[in-house]
Amino acid sequence: MKVVDVDRLVPERGVAVLVDGHQVAVFLVDGAVYAVSHRDPFSGAHVMARGIVGSSGDRVTVASPMYKQVFDLASGACLTEPDVRLPVWRARIEEGAVHVDLVPVLEPA
Amino acid sequence: MTRTKRLVVVGGGMVAQRLVEALRDRDTGGTWSVDVFTEESRPPYDRVALTTFFSGRDPDDLLLGDAGLWHQDGVRLHTNSRVRAVDTESRQVHVRGRVYDYDALVLATGSSAFVPPVPGADLPGSFVYRTVDDVAELRAWVEHRSAEHDRPVRGAVVGGGLLGLEAAGALQAMGVGTTVVELAPRLMALQVDEGGGEALRRLITGLGIDVRTSTATAALRSGRHGRLARMDLDGGKLPVDVVVFAAGVRPRDELAREAGLEVGERGGVVVDDHCRASAPDVYAVGEVACVHGRCWGLVGPGNTMAEVVVDRLLGGTATFPGADTSTKLKLLGVDVASFGEVVAGPGSLEVVYADPVAGVYKKLVVSDDAQTLLGGVLVGDASAYASLRPMVGGALGADPTSWLLPAGSAPAPSGDLPDEAGVCSCNNVTAGTIRAAVTEHGCTDLAEVKACSRAGTSCGSCLPLVKTLMTTELERAGVAVSNALCEHFDVSRAQLFDIVRVAGLRTFTEVVERHGRGKGCDICRPVVASILASLGQGHVLDADQARLQDTNDHVMANLQKDGSYSVVPRVPGGEITPEGLLVIGQVAQDFGLYTKITGGQRIDLFGARVEQLPAIWQRLVDAGFESGHAYGKAVRTVKSCVGQTWCRYGVQDSVGLAVALELRYRGLRAPHKIKLGVSGCARECAEARSKDVGVIATENGWNLYVGGNGGFTPRHARLLAEDLDTDTLVRTVDRFLMYYVRTADRLQRTAPWVDAVEGGLDGVRAVVLEDSLGIAADLDAAMAAHVAGYEDEWAATLRDPEKLARFVSFVNAPDTPDPSLAYVLERGQRRPATEQERDGGVLVAGPTLEVRS
Numbered sequence: 001m002k003v004v005d006v007d008r009l010v011p012e013r014g015v016a017v018l019v020d021g022h023q024v025a026v027f028l029v030d031g032a033v034y035a036v037s038h039r040d041p042f043s044g045a046h047v048m049a050r051g052i053v054g055s056s057g058d059r060v061t062v063a064s065p066m067y068k069q070v071f072d073l074a075s076g077a078c079l080t081e082p083d084v085r086l087p088v089w090r091a092r093i094e095e096g097a098v099h100v101d102l103v104p105v106l107e108p109a
Numbered sequence: 110m111t112r113t114k115r116l117v118v119v120g121g122g123m124v125a126q127r128l129v130e131a132l133r134d135r136d137t138g139g140t141w142s143v144d145v146f147t148e149e150s151r152p153p154y155d156r157v158a159l160t161t162f163f164s165g166r167d168p169d170d171l172l173l174g175d176a177g178l179w180h181q182d183g184v185r186l187h188t189n190s191r192v193r194a195v196d197t198e199s200r201q202v203h204v205r206g207r208v209y210d211y212d213a214l215v216l217a218t219g220s221s222a223f224v225p226p227v228p229g230a231d232l233p234g235s236f237v238y239r240t241v242d243d244v245a246e247l248r249a250w251v252e253h254r255s256a257e258h259d260r261p262v263r264g265a266v267v268g269g270g271l272l273g274l275e276a277a278g279a280l281q282a283m284g285v286g287t288t289v290v291e292l293a294p295r296l297m298a299l300q301v302d303e304g305g306g307e308a309l310r311r312l313i314t315g316l317g318i319d320v321r322t323s324t325a326t327a328a329l330r331s332g333r334h335g336r337l338a339r340m341d342l343d344g345g346k347l348p349v350d351v352v353v354f355a356a357g358v359r360p361r362d363e364l365a366r367e368a369g370l371e372v373g374e375r376g377g378v379v380v381d382d383h384c385r386a387s388a389p390d391v392y393a394v395g396e397v398a399c400v401h402g403r404c405w406g407l408v409g410p411g412n413t414m415a416e417v418v419v420d421r422l423l424g425g426t427a428t429f430p431g432a433d434t435s436t437k438l439k440l441l442g443v444d445v446a447s448f449g450e451v452v453a454g455p456g457s458l459e460v461v462y463a464d465p466v467a468g469v470y471k472k473l474v475v476s477d478d479a480q481t482l483l484g485g486v487l488v489g490d491a492s493a494y495a496s497l498r499p500m501v502g503g504a505l506g507a508d509p510t511s512w513l514l515p516a517g518s519a520p521a522p523s524g525d526l527p528d529e530a531g532v533c534s535c536n537n538v539t540a541g542t543i544r545a546a547v548t549e550h551g552c553t554d555l556a557e558v559k560a561c562s563r564a565g566t567s568c569g570s571c572l573p574l575v576k577t578l579m580t581t582e583l584e585r586a587g588v589a590v591s592n593a594l595c596e597h598f599d600v601s602r603a604q605l606f607d608i609v610r611v612a613g614l615r616t617f618t619e620v621v622e623r624h625g626r627g628k629g630c631d632i633c634r635p636v637v638a639s640i641l642a643s644l645g646q647g648h649v650l651d652a653d654q655a656r657l658q659d660t661n662d663h664v665m666a667n668l669q670k671d672g673s674y675s676v677v678p679r680v681p682g683g684e685i686t687p688e689g690l691l692v693i694g695q696v697a698q699d700f701g702l703y704t705k706i707t708g709g710q711r712i713d714l715f716g717a718r719v720e721q722l723p724a725i726w727q728r729l730v731d732a733g734f735e736s737g738h739a740y741g742k743a744v745r746t747v748k749s750c751v752g753q754t755w756c757r758y759g760v761q762d763s764v765g766l767a768v769a770l771e772l773r774y775r776g777l778r779a780p781h782k783i784k785l786g787v788s789g790c791a792r793e794c795a796e797a798r799s800k801d802v803g804v805i806a807t808e809n810g811w812n813l814y815v816g817g818n819g820g821f822t823p824r825h826a827r828l829l830a831e832d833l834d835t836d837t838l839v840r841t842v843d844r845f846l847m848y849y850v851r852t853a854d855r856l857q858r859t860a861p862w863v864d865a866v867e868g869g870l871d872g873v874r875a876v877v878l879e880d881s882l883g884i885a886a887d888l889d890a891a892m893a894a895h896v897a898g899y900e901d902e903w904a905a906t907l908r909d910p911e912k913l914a915r916f917v918s919f920v921n922a923p924d925t926p927d928p929s930l931a932y933v934l935e936r937g938q939r940r941p942a943t944e945q946e947r948d949g950g951v952l953v954a955g956p957t958l959e960v961r962s
């Protein structure tokens with residue numbers, strides 16, 4: 001589903017979108033889009049899109065704004081507590097727009 | 110993984126924690142599952158650090174190790190679960206009406222505080238000192254009594270040993286007038302000799318704690334309310350509101366006795382060298398175990414026992430080698446330490462240094478050729494402890510007297526200890542293991558070395574030596590000791606500040622490309638944002654900076670637990686007009702916001718959704734309000750008292766000065782938040798001395814105090830300058846703040862920063878008042894630029910449609926509120942619903958409750 005035009009996105013700053021009633025956090029980093037669940041698994045609040053983007057080694061990351069756990073944007077894995085994972089959804093850029101489908105990405109491409 | 114054997118551990122204390130940790134580390138084949146039963150309501154915590162509870166530490170901060178341990182596969186922790194019985198025939202334990210089978214059983218039930226059988230020992234007001242619950246109850250009791258009486262609360266501690274003195278320190282810290290009652294003729298009779306006991310008494314008495322040695326407690330008596338009121342001693346009576354028993358501990362061997370296991374003459378589960386009790390596959394560890402004929406009341410030996418048992422469970426043959434009973438304690442600033450032999454026997458000598466005026470007593474016990482160190486006692490100055498203790502049994506390497514000279518002239522803690530010297534006695538870590546943490550495991554800072562070797566993770570007294578060893582090893586390996594901000598920058602915040610300022614960098618991209626690597630992270634991005642903002646490089650929402658900001662700075666409000674925000678308009682000096690109050694009230698009512706008066710003399714409006722913030726602020730800005738920067742590492746508030754204008758005692762216009770200071774420094778970004786206070790006379794109703802900058806009016810002008818702090822480690826501000834006129838005061842505060850902004854570390858408040866400046870407070874005074882570094886003009890100019898460049902962030906945002914576009918809930922549904930928000934009403938206002946309230950379907954309102962705008 002088309003959710004937003006790419007040029008509305010600020011690189012490295014997330015936005016929240018509603019996809020079929022699900023809250024999804026979308027990030028644009030180095031020209032690629034990532035879509036993960038907007039719900040912070042640690043606090044239960046829907047805030048992930050408001051986290052700070054960064055890197056850890058080669059991985060592109062986002063830190064939860066609530067208690068600062070860091071997640072790998074591509075796989076959803078929490079770097080500090082490996083048992084916890086953010087659901088990751090399929091996202092792509094097509095004709096200048098970001099599309100997100102509620103298809104879980106289990107293994108990052 | 111199929112776990113074939115079941116281990117049951119009774120007791121979830123410090124030693125049980127170590128046992129499970131070691132088992133999970135070493136049982137790589139996954140043979141054992143483990144069930145830990147503890148009667149306490151918390152996972153294992155650091156009992157050794159119990160007293161820090163009184164300096165405001167949260168009980169959760171005391172939890173030991175990695176919390177993940179208790180969620181691992183094959184590990185179950187049962188809290189609030191007291192084991193009622195053990196049946197060694199059928200190999201079962203009974204807990205809360207259920208029965209659990211075991212293949213191996215470990216008793217780790219610790220000790221209980223011993224309460225001597227004196228009449229009245231169970232009166233309300235009498236306490237022991239063993240668990241978090243004990244100290245929490247003690248504190249609550251003292252707080253209630255203080256609130257009741259208009260005199261100080263009076264207390265006594267029964268027992269003048271290590272624990273008794275800790276308890277006395279805790280009572281005194283709560284403002285209780287304290288007496289220590291000790292049966293023996295000296296304090297800490299087990300650890301120190303007569304000379305040390307005498308020095309200790311002088312020091313403790315000097316701190317205002319009354320000490321009565323050779324005194325027995327005969328009875329406790331109640332007063333009119335049925336509460337503790339008096340203590341009968343064999344030498345008279347003592348009025349008391351609270352008593353703490355710290356007269357020793359008794360092993361909790363009751364389960365073992367009932368199960369028919371052999372117990373020692375003075376209690377404790379008798380175990381052999383392998384920690385095995387007298388029934389098959391039953392072990393005992395920690396304070397409850399009686400090994401080599403005695404119980405060990407320290408965590409170090411207990412941890413060794415835990416390692417021995419794990420080794421046995423996995424088929425090894427480890428034995429308990431005996432243990433080190435050295436102790437070091439620092440109470441009320443008094444150092445006491447003892448190690449090895451504390452009294453010379455045949456074939457050994459004592460070397461004593463005593464300075465009764467300074468309250469120092471030090472003694473070393475050495476072999477009769479004065480070559481080998483056998484033990485010692487240090488009172489009043491234990492700085493040599495960390496270096497000396499590992500040398501027990503080894504060569505002193507220097508004239509013994511050189512170790513006893515006053516601090517400063519003693520040899521520095523040595524990095525040349527033999528590898529086998531024990532450095533951390535709590536966790537049995539040798540110098541060699543600490544070196545290996547650096548050389549083999551690649552640790553490069555203290556936190557890593559602690560995690561890797563476990564050294565320094567309990568009482569912390571070994572940390573100075575651990576650090577020396579680490580630094581020596583790092584330097585040997587040619588590694589510069591790192592003060593790196595994070596993985597993306599090798600420099601500290603202060604260094605980065607200078608780089609950015611001198612090179613005139615303006616964007617994060619420039620900074621990270623030239624001086625860092627990667628994309629940055631949630632640590633360095635806000636630091637760079639704060640540096641750029643302190644240097645006046647643009648609005649916090651400008652494109653490059655927006656992605657650096659923590660959500661609070663990004664939406665200029667404070668994130669709350671449910672994802673909504675709070676709004677705090679600035680109320681300079683706490684002075685507000687009735688019209689202003691009405692506006693805030695009206696906005697709160699129209700948007701359905703919860704309102705509360707803050708601790709900073711202003712009003713907080715909670716529960717605003719991100720998409721509501723611009724509308725809320727439009728109303729506030731129209732009425733003349735500005736951002737209060739409650740979200741920023743920035744100047745927060747200048748608290749004031751009413752001062753001369755109304756108050757009978759005021760000698761200056763404290764509100765006027767507070768308003769002027771707040772308007773001058775508003776918006777200033779800093780390494781951490783900055784708070785100021787101004788009181789109109791020495792009665793100090795504005796609590797200015799708890800602020801980073803506190804000003805107190807005098808007949809002749811203003812006294813300036815700096816470096817006060819509330820929070821985790823409260824500190825009173827210290828006097829920087831006296832009787833300043835208003836202009837000099839403002840100039841001095843300008844320089845103080847700018848000097849701090851430029852040189853402090855990330856998240857370092859002014860109190861620790863002042864300590865870290867070379868020369869401490871005197872050093873700061875030299876820079877800001879005498880211009881010792883020649884930078885005063887520069888600091889003045891920087892503050893002038895800040896004052897001239899100030900603009901209200903919210904007003905600026907409201908004028909800029911591009912920035913406003915970011916305040917949406919969902920980019921594809923900008924006005925749809927977060928559907929997960931839910932509220933309930935409480936005391937006439939709404940608050941976030943709890944998990945249970947959501948699940949239980951209690952009357953809950955959705956995200957848009959009561960919005961009338």
Ligand code: SRM
Nearest residue numbers: 667675706707708709710711713739745818819820821858
């Ligand atoms: C709202 C308020 C409590 C209240 O209802 O009264 C408050 C609320 C918060 N405080 Fe505070 N503090 C508030 C006064 C204080 C005070 C008292 C004072 O300022 O007179 C102190 C002790 C004084 C001091 O700072 O030295 C205080 C010491 C802290 C600390 C500990 C700081 C430290 O140096 O250790 C933190 C944690 C931190 O900043 O890292 C903190 C952090 C917080 C945070 C930001 C925690 C968070 O991240 O959510 C809270 C959010 C504020 C919000 O949502 O608006 N708050 N906080 C007070 C706001 C004052 C204001 O008008 O701006």
Ligand SMILES: Cc1cc2nc3c(=O)[nH]c(=O)nc-3n(C[C@H](O)[C@H](O)[C@H](O)COP(=O)(O)OP(=O)(O)OC[C@H]3O[C@@H](n4cnc5c(N)ncnc54)[C@H](O)[C@@H]3O)c2cc1C
Nearest residue numbers: 120121122123124147148156191192218219395396407408
């Ligand atoms: C204030 C204070 C300061 C101290 N300072 C130091 C110090 O500086 N250095 C040092 O080495 N040591 C110090 N100690 C001693 C140290 O804390 C103990 O040696 C250590 O905690 C012993 O560990 P443990 O696991 O054997 O017992 P504990 O930590 O006491 O744990 C035993 C646990 O078992 C539980 N339990 C008992 N019976 C049952 C049952 N039937 N069913 C379920 N659970 C049960 C208890 O509630 C408790 O939680 C200090 C102790 C105190 C109180």
Ligand code: SF4
Nearest residue numbers: 750756759789790794
């Ligand atoms: S500090 Fe002084 S001036 Fe201020 S209210 Fe108290 S007594 Fe009055």
Ligand code: FES
Nearest residue numbers: 533535567568569
């Ligand atoms: S000696 Fe206690 S932590 Fe190292």
